[in-house]
Amino acid sequence: WNVPNKPIILYIEGDGIGPEITNVAIKVINKAVEKAYGSSREIRWVKVYAGEEAERVYGNRFPEETINLITRYRVVLKGPLETPIGGGWRSINVAIRMLLDAYANVRPVKYMPGLESPLKHPERVDMVIIRENTDDLYRGIEWSWDSPEAAKLRKFLKEELKIELEDDTGIGIKPISKFKTQRVARFAFKFAIENKRRSVTIMHKGNIMKYTEGAFREWAYEVALKEFREYIVTEEEVNKLYGGKVPPGKILVNDRIADNMFQQIITRPENYDVILAPNLNGDYISDAAGALIGDIGVLGGANVGDTGGMFEAVHGTAPKYAGKNVANPTGIIRAGELMLRFMGWREAADLIDRAITEAINQKKVTQDLARYMGVQPLGTKEFGDALIEI
Numbered sequence: 218w219n220v221p222n223k224p225i226i227l228y229i230e231g232d233g234i235g236p237e238i239t240n241v242a243i244k245v246i247n248k249a250v251e252k253a254y255g256s257s258r259e260i261r262w263v264k265v266y267a268g269e270e271a272e273r274v275y276g277n278r279f280p281e282e283t284i285n286l287i288t289r290y291r292v293v294l295k296g297p298l299e300t301p302i303g304g305g306w307r308s309i310n311v312a313i314r315m316l317l318d319a320y321a322n323v324r325p326v327k328y329m330p331g332l333e334s335p336l337k338h339p340e341r342v343d344m345v346i347i348r349e350n351t352d353d354l355y356r357g358i359e360w361s362w363d364s365p366e367a368a369k370l371r372k373f374l375k376e377e378l379k380i381e382l383e384d385d386t387g388i389g390i391k392p393i394s395k396f397k398t399q400r401v402a403r404f405a406f407k408f409a410i411e412n413k414r415r416s417v418t419i420m421h422k423g424n425i426m427k428y429t430e431g432a433f434r435e436w437a438y439e440v441a442l443k444e445f446r447e448y449i450v451t452e453e454e455v456n457k458l459y460g461g462k463v464p465p466g467k468i469l470v471n472d473r474i475a476d477n478m479f480q481q482i483i484t485r486p487e488n489y490d491v492i493l494a495p496n497l498n499g500d501y502i503s504d505a506a507g508a509l510i511g512d513i514g515v516l517g518g519a520n521v522g523d524t525g526g527m528f529e530a531v532h533g534t535a536p537k538y539a540g541k542n543v544a545n546p547t548g549i550i551r552a553g554e555l556m557l558r559f560m561g562w563r564e565a566a567d568l569i570d571r572a573i574t575e576a577i578n579q580k581k582v583t584q585d586l587a588r589y590m591g592v593q594p595l596g597t598k599e600f601g602d603a604l605i606e607i
């Protein structure tokens with residue numbers, strides 16, 4: 218992205234614990250930027266309304282003014298939004314994603330000492346899942362078994378292609394395009410290079426779904442080999458030419474069948490770094506990878522495109538903790554760290570990473586983690602202050 222030194226960045230406080238954690242995150246991000254760059258860089262935050270607060274102020278959960286500001290400024294830090302009956306946060310999320318043309322979902326998953334992981338050696342977990350966000354079964358092109366459309370499709374399949382489906386079959390379509398695959402693959406390889414990651418693994422079920430998932434694999438390799446040749450090595454080259462070791466400075470590109478990928482991240486997490494996946498597989502593996510570190514409450518994620526993105530915690534609004542100054546703001550602070558990385562402000566992002574790791578090391582944590590650690594918890598604000606002091 219082309220980011221000025223004093224960019225305007227939007228924030229949505231969100232519902233439930235949202236306002237508390239978002240405001241702590243903004244304080245921590247500001248401090249990191251100041252420590253890293255003095256007064257030469259500064260974020261100018263502008264609040265925009267969505268969710269419950271927008272409903273109160275504008276009578277609309279996703280008002281026109283918010284849409285205009287997002288379209289214009291294109292970078293948003295977002296607190297969690299509650300789902301009203303009928304599915305609100307997904308649709309606001311989808312709306313923001315579409316405004317930003319955010320085609321890549323990015324979820325870093327890194328273990329921090331002190332978390333209760335189900336693994337024996339959780340310190341080996343340090344991955345980034347990059348998931349295609351706009352294609353695949355999630356396009357929602359589907360019809361109920363008893364709809365006229367499904368009946369027509371069944372008839373077409375039978376008459377034209379001699380494929381007979383039972384009359385009670387619902388139908389969904391899985392579109393995977395070359396353009397969308399290559400754009401997210403390009404994004405993943407660039408991310409790996411810029412962030413000095415060790416490997417990119419393409420996850421797919423191409424042995425069964427040849428022309429969708431299999432094509433995803435082919436098209437992603439094509440981008441790696443044509444556009445990033447000088448940065449990458451393939452598994453075959455590593456074995457044939459380099460005695461099984463990735464040469465320094467190179468990024469290994471390989472692929473795994475989706476079911477094997479799940480086993481691999483549990484049994485050999487140290488072998489996986491960036492994982493590039495189509496939409497549906499990517500959704501599943503993101504949460505599974507999150508579970509490996511014991512607590513998805515501390516993870517941040519993003520929906521990113523070529524000109525902006527929306528950054529948020531993985532967790533929801535945790536209504537039972539709202540207004541009590543007890544929620545853990547780590548997820549949204551991690552989202553802020555990721556935002557700084559996409560802005561190219563790496564020094565500030567590294568300060569945040571170090572502060573979080575150090576705070577958890579020193580057992581300065583909020584109640585959700587203090588419970589396991591047997592220590593007195595800090596409040597949401599006090600945890601933020603502890604990060605700022607580190």
Ligand code: NAD
Pocket residue numbers: 234296297298299300301306514529530531532533534535536537538543544545546547548585
């Ligand atoms: P949740 O993530 O809010 O809560 C799950 C559990 O984790 C609860 O016990 C909660 O108290 C705890 N928890 C979550 N975040 C925490 C934090 N930061 N600190 C301490 N404890 C935390 O999930 P839910 O209960 O299924 O959903 C609540 C609401 O959030 C729903 O309306 C849901 O739709 C919405 N939601 C929004 C988003 C989003 O905006 N991206 C994501 C998920 C859920």
